[in-house]
Every structure is written in C-alpha cells, then in structure tokens.
Amino acid sequence: MTNPRRRQLLLALISLVTVGSTALVTAAGRVPAPTPEAWVATWAAGLSAAGATGKSSAGFAGQTVRMFVHTSVGGEKARVRLSNRFGKNPLTIGHATIALPFGPNSGPGDLKPGTIKDLTFFGQREIVIPVGGYAASDAIDMQVPANEDVAVTMYFPGETGPATFHVSARETAYFGPGDHSVALTGAGMPETSNSWFYVAGLDVLNRNGKGAIAVLGDSITDGFKSTINADNRWTDYLSERLNKQAPEGKAPGVLNLGMAGNRTGVDGAGGLGVNALARFHSDVVAQTGVHTLIVQLGINDIWISKDTANNIIARLQQLAAQAKLAGLKVYICTIMPWNAYSSAPDVINYTPELDSIRLTVNSYIRTGSDFDAYIDLDAALRNPAEPTKLRPEWDSGDHIHPNDMGNEAMAKAVPLDLLL
Template sequence: MLKIAAAAALVAALTAAPAPAEAAGGRWTAAWAAGVQRPSPDVWYPTWAEKGFTNHSVRQTVRVTAAGSAVRIRLSNAYGVTPLRLTGASVGKAGAGAAVQPGTLRPLTFARAASLDIPAGGQAASDPVRLAVEPGDRLTVTLYVEGATGPATYHNLAQATSYRASGDHTRDLGAAAFAETNTSWFYLSGVDVQGGAPAVAAFGDSITDGYAATLDADDRYPDALARRLNGRRPVLNLGIAGNRLLNDSACLGERGVTRFRRDVLDQPRIRSVIVLEGINDIVLAAQDPTPCTTPVVEVSAGDLIGGYRKLIRAAHARGVRIIGGTLLPARLTGDAEAVRDAVNAWIRTGGEFDAVADFERAVADPADPDRIRPAFDSGDHLHPNPAGYQAMADAVDPRAL
C-alpha cells in the first residue's frame, strides 16, 4: 500500500500545473531550453557554478529553433540557497564570440523593473521585447549581478562558450571586456518566442546533452533534428550529462522521473518528448561509486520499465506525446547487456510509448550490433560523434512528433 501511495504521489507531482512564469500567456512557445543542475565541484572541467558571481556580467549564447516576433528569457534559481539579486540583463543577436550585432541589443526588464530578486528555489520570466528571430538564429543573453550570488544554478555541459567580465557590461556590443570563458550556462533556463509551432523536447543524458559534439558548432542530435524539421517544430535539448532515470546525483542532476515535470512538461506549448535515458543507470551500477555517482544502485529491466511508465503516464496526463528512444550500444557484457537488450525489446514492442525512435539500430555496427559503428564512434564506444548524432536525428520520424 505504501508503494502504491508513493507512486501516486510521484505521478501527481509530475503532472502538477506549470509554474506561473512558464504558464503565462498561451502565445509563448519555448524556442530554447536547458535542464538546470545543482551547483557542484567541477565535474569534467572548471566551471563558475560553485563559487558563483560577484560584480560580474555573464554573457551566454544560445541558438533558438523557432521563429517569433518577440522574445523573453527564463531564469532559474532552483538550487540557490539565497535569493538571486539580478541587477540588469539584455538580449541581442549574437555576433562573433562575445559580440552582439549592432541594432539588435535590447535591455530586459522584469515586471517593468531593470532588477529582480528570484527567491531560493524560484524562477522568473522577463518582460517581452520586440526582436524578430528565425529558426537557427543565435541570441546572446547578458546577466549582471552586482552583489555576491553564492553557488549558481547552472547547466554543466553546454558545449557552448560563455563569457564573463567584471562590472556591468549588459549594454556592450563589443567583446573586449569579456576576457574570461567557460563552457557551462548559468541561471538561464529558457528563451521563448511569440508565435511558432508547439515544441518537441529531447529528454535524456549526455547522449542527448551532446557530449563529444563540437564546441560552439551546435551538432548535437537535437540540433540536427531541429535543422531537419526546419522550424516546423522547435526542438529543446533537455539532456543532462551523467543523468540517471531512477537515481539522483549530487552533480549530475536529479533523477529523470523527478525532473521530468519541471524540465519537460512545464515548457510553454510542449507537444511531444523523445526520451533517451537509462544507460547510466546500467553502466554506473557496474562501477565503483564516486561523489558524483553515489548512490550506486543495480537496476533491472523491470526497474527501468517502471520508470518509463511513470514518464508515459505523466506525459499523457498533460496531453503530450512521448516517444521512446532505444538505448545505444555501450560495450556492456553479461547481465548489464542483458538489461539493455531487454529494455530495448520492451521499448520496441511494448506498445506503451506513442512511437519509437530506434537510435540503437541507427548507430550500431552492422558487423557487431552491440558496438557503435566506427564511423559514428567518438572514441569512447558510448557517445556518438557529430556524424553519429546526425544519424540519430535521421532516425526520428517527424510524423511521430
């Protein structure tokens, strides 16, 4: 009985109403988004998240996948322990590096004020500004904080360069002040446009997030899918590297069944979601624990299928189509490979997802289906290279979206 009650509570949490900042205005469509994470010590490379910012301007560039006549940004202080005091912000079309194209810079306000306090655990959306954008346009968002922020809510694996400068440079068109660089996003959780078609979310781990993609080249699989759809549907990348479906991590994101509501279902005008998650649950269970992977929990195919069913019920309760992505080859052996095979067989034949994206077969080596094709392998035998990410995007049937 306790297990049934707990499961019911989780589904209720997954399907709860969107936060006001994300639900306001039916005309808004998510054009870019990122899953946010708890600030933590450096995972793979140095970030600014654990120390946060003091009297800094942070300039971040993202590529939108929808057209619109106006834009707004969304900010998250989900993992802040104190309120975030934002002193100023701006948005414009990106130039080279940290530069902004002349004539496109727009100061941002929040409830008509230039500054904003976001409570610990909270989020906020800016007022709209008129700035016509097309699918594929690169936008630069600059945030200025005068005081000390403490540890910063962020997205670790941006595969994009962010810039930092001392002082307020929100209105600078040039790049000269932005001498420091990083490869994470900070506080920025979404960019919305007025207009555009309903969005597709890509939900998963590092394979969705784009590990081994090219820095600043936007050649992850969701990027390739967005180009293939050519603006007919925006595509949002809501992967978090290292993420697991069933277990939290101190530095690799909350478990997928927990973050699904906030990161996917609360996006403005979300229509469908492609789920590719579970390989880390299998792989990390066979490895010694680290501070980032504790707890290490062995999972069965039934455990993962139970997690997928929670996502399916939550998506359907919101009227969102959910597509199951088969797990890619990962050089597994023994029981771990048996779990992956059983999960993929269920995804293909179980009939519970609305459709299937057979990513495994798209990248598998015909000579050895339990391995990634050499032409698609980034070198670690787990993550595709950009050619492999393109093959994954080609495996998605647009009619399923």
C-alpha cells in the same frame, strides 16, 4: 422592484440596438478577429545544483556573464525565463540584455550592433529572484531567427552564492568584472566556462502556434563529445530537418533537456542533476507550448547504477504515464550500443552481462504499448558487423557517445511524421 413589462421593453430595445450594430458592421465589412498570440519555447535547458568546485560553486559577485543559446524556431517577440531553483541566496540581477551574436569573424563574445535589447521585469530593469524561484522577462520586440544563436547577458551586482546551472552547455560562456550588459565586445569578459547559468528557457511569439517537442535525455542528448560552439547535438539536427520539411515558419520548437549522467531514478553528483522522474514536471511540463515528449534514457542506469531491467522498465513506464497525464504525446528511443565504453583510462565499463539488460529494455521498448511510438536509435547507429558497438564512423572514440556525424544520423532516424 422593476416593473416586469418595463423590463421586457428594455431588453427588446437592447436587442434592437445590438442587431442594428451588427448590421452596420456587416454592411461595412466585418472586422476581422485579432490574430491570437502563440508563445512557444525555442530553447530550454535542464538545470541542476552547483558542483562541488568551479564557477558554479563560487558563483558571481559584481560580474557579468554572457551566454549563447541555440534557437529551434523563430518569432517576432522574445522573453527569457530564469531560474534560482537550486540557489542558496536570493538572486539579484542588476541588468540583463538579449542580442544576436556578431558573426564568425568577430571577437569572442561579441554582439551584432543594433541588436542589443534590455530585458525588463514588469518594467523594472533589476529583479530579485527568491531561493527556489523563477522569473520571466517582459516580452520584447525582436526578430528571433530559427536555428541560430542568441546571446543572453546578465550582470550580478552582489554575491550570488552557488549557481543554478547546466554543467555541459557545449557553448562557451564569457564572464568578467563590472557591468558589460550592453557592451558590443566580449573583451571585458575574458574568463570562460562551458556551462549555462540561471537561464532556463527562451520563448518566442510564433503565431503559427505549432508548439514544442521536449527531449528528456542523458549526455548523449546533451551533445557530449559533439563539437563545442558548433551546435551539432542531435536535437539541433532534428530542428533543422523539421524547419526544412514543415511549411515555412510552421515547425515545432525542439527543446534539448539532456543532462550528463542522468538516470531514470537516481540523482547525479557534482552538478549532474536530479533523476528524470524528479525533474519531469520542472523540466518538461513547465516548458511553453510543449505537446510532445521524446525520452532518451537508460544507459546510465545500466553502467553506473547496474540496475535491473525490471526497475528501469518500471521507471520508463512511469515517465510514459506522467506524460500522458500531462496531456503529452510520448515517444521513446531504444538504447544505443556501448561495447568497449571506457569512462576513464584503463577502465572498460562494458560487460556482456550488463549489455543483456540493455537488450531486455530494448525488447520492451519495441514490443510494449506504454509509449505512443518508439525511435530505434539502436538499429540506426549500431555496427552491422558488431551489433553491440557503434558504427566506427559515428563513434566519438569513447564508444558510447556519437560524434557530430553520429548525432546527425540520430536525427535522421526520427520519423518526421511523428512530429509534424
């Protein structure tokens, strides 16, 4: 057993050495603490199981796919998150890269010289993602710009089977036979798709650490009817506003988790994904640095499901409760006008009876206290002369989805003091 007096002497000596070391550091000038790393999602997508037909159903075999995603905030490092959540086979990725696109005058799918970087997974170029699994690449040094496109290219040496994907990307993806992961040109990938495959998110190292805002929505948030490859979704416009308003480099990320056909409590068919409550944790809570949720949902519950206002409100309340349990701020959007909406030729889905459900839900949103605040998209986009309709200059033509100008008007309707 150690002598108690000897033990006290040893402790005193250690204390003197520590104090002396501190004095030396102080005299020479205190060594600054290292800057903490702050990772944040700059882009993300809600993913679903493959559709009954098309490329998602067929999958890839000995092929390369090149996809473009649009950032919200920039950073000095990057990592890519991948998903095989809805796959039926283990997913083998033989080679993957990240790069910047070449520019408006380059060829389809071309990349900027000198920007292509290999994605590795704990130092390995190849990875196998199990059925239902996820993977994150190693961090790579890369100056990722804000509000710009980034290219993710993946080569699949074997048969993938049906793909985990996002059906309506509003971005052109290119694919073709062979490994074109490091090809500057897209010429070897002549086939195209309007979907994202397997890519769940893009994170950047942004030491300002302002976190991310997730927007959980339907096809309106997904940008349906906005111009393809123009990045004119309302979340893109919102990100641009935040980057202009916030001090340089200190805007939060904006993550578009819209999904065509999405409803609060009923799954979609044909690649349209699971309901919002079922995907809340995988699509919202799992995002890197997320601290705020904006909910834009409800119209599909009305015109597709013909559900009651009480049922829709109950599920919105659950979304609010789940968000708060996850420690998130949560805001909700009122449901926009849709009079004369036609989902198919010679079919008018709108009725005054169904619209009364929308008005009841909107009344709950405006007067309730379950959410931290509401964003009144209905008031911002409705036609003052005919309040059940969209303003004609912002109507894409189907009377429910805004055009590019309408998406910009939606973004302008968001009070930035809620988010900054």
